[in-house]
Amino acid sequence: MPESTIQPPSDHLPRIAASSYLNTAPLIWSFLHGSRQQDVAMITDTAPVRCADLLARGEVEAALVPVIEYERIPDGRAVPDVCVGSRSAVRSVVLVSKYDDLNQIRHVALDEESRTSQALIKIIFREFLEGEPQWQSFTPDLDQMLKSNDAALLIGDPAMTISSTDHHVFDLATLWHRFTGTGFVFAMWMTRQTAGENRQIDFAGARDEGLQHVDEIAQQNVNVLGLPQGELVSYLRENICFNMDDDLKKGLELFLTFARKHRFLSADSRLKMLEY
Numbered sequence: 001m002p003e004s005t006i007q008p009p010s011d012h013l014p015r016i017a018a019s020s021y022l023n024t025a026p027l028i029w030s031f032l033h034g035s036r037q038q039d040v041a042m043i044t045d046t047a048p049v050r051c052a053d054l055l056a057r058g059e060v061e062a063a064l065v066p067v068i069e070y071e072r073i074p075d076g077r078a079v080p081d082v083c084v085g086s087r088s089a090v091r092s093v094v095l096v097s098k099y100d101d102l103n104q105i106r107h108v109a110l111d112e113e114s115r116t117s118q119a120l121i122k123i124i125f126r127e128f129l130e131g132e133p134q135w136q137s138f139t140p141d142l143d144q145m146l147k148s149n150d151a152a153l154l155i156g157d158p159a160m161t162i163s164s165t166d167h168h169v170f171d172l173a174t175l176w177h178r179f180t181g182t183g184f185v186f187a188m189w190m191t192r193q194t195a196g197e198n199r200q201i202d203f204a205g206a207r208d209e210g211l212q213h214v215d216e217i218a219q220q221n222v223n224v225l226g227l228p229q230g231e232l233v234s235y236l237r238e239n240i241c242f243n244m245d246d247d248l249k250k251g252l253e254l255f256l257t258f259a260r261k262h263r264f265l266s267a268d269s270r271l272k273m274l275e276y
Contacts, residue, residue, distance in 0.1 A: 016201070017064070018043075019048045019064065023084050024187075026242055027207050029209065029213055030205070036202065036209070039202070043060060048065060048066050048155075049114060051063040052066065055076075056069075063191075064189050065187060066117070067186065068115050069115060069190070076192060077191050077192070077273060077275075078189065079191065081243065082242065083243070084240060084241075086183060086184055089173055090172065090240065092240075095153050095169070096154060096167045096168070097150060098146065106133050110153045111138065111140045112138060119259055119262075123255070123259070133151075136149065184252075185251060188244075215233060
């Protein structure tokens, strides 16, 4: 989205939170500008990991959060069939490297704003590559991250503007698909089972309305990202998936299995879905 937006608080509307990255825009357009503006109090002034914090603390009733965060949400439930995912190339979650061979990488700076992407790159190295680099979390700043590291993990809008002529850029969804043959789910709407009013929020309908306004969303972000409208439309229509199909479900289940294996999640944790 072009700028952060916080609707006025309400005593009766459920509060929901999402990051202001472009890849969330079709999921929240209806709540901010469309037919569901009066259904929720919308917060978009936050990064993905902070959305999870808000939900975990009970400061919002639902949030669009990195999928690995569900274990931190008390009695958390994921909204079925709506997601931010990618079947092959996501463009906005990348590893920027000084080397063209991943096996040469020994030190990696991690964008601190998404635990899912951090877990994903660690799983890729541990499961599919030769050896594991050392990791260090950073505030997302590519120049600073690469000063003392061989590579840097970046997510969201900043990742989309990195020039592949200046760096070696590895798309994490592409790497995941290469090694597993599945798509990848980065984020889902999550809520708390005790917040019964959230069953009345039409997240799928909001997604469908937002996808009808992709051209408008892209135009609003041309100046923000400095990329042509057509490229942004292509990103939202071809790189990002907002519907959870069987391929993405398979990829999500595999990722969570690896996450439990490598102790990013507890061994007995399972992602539970909100029942309508």
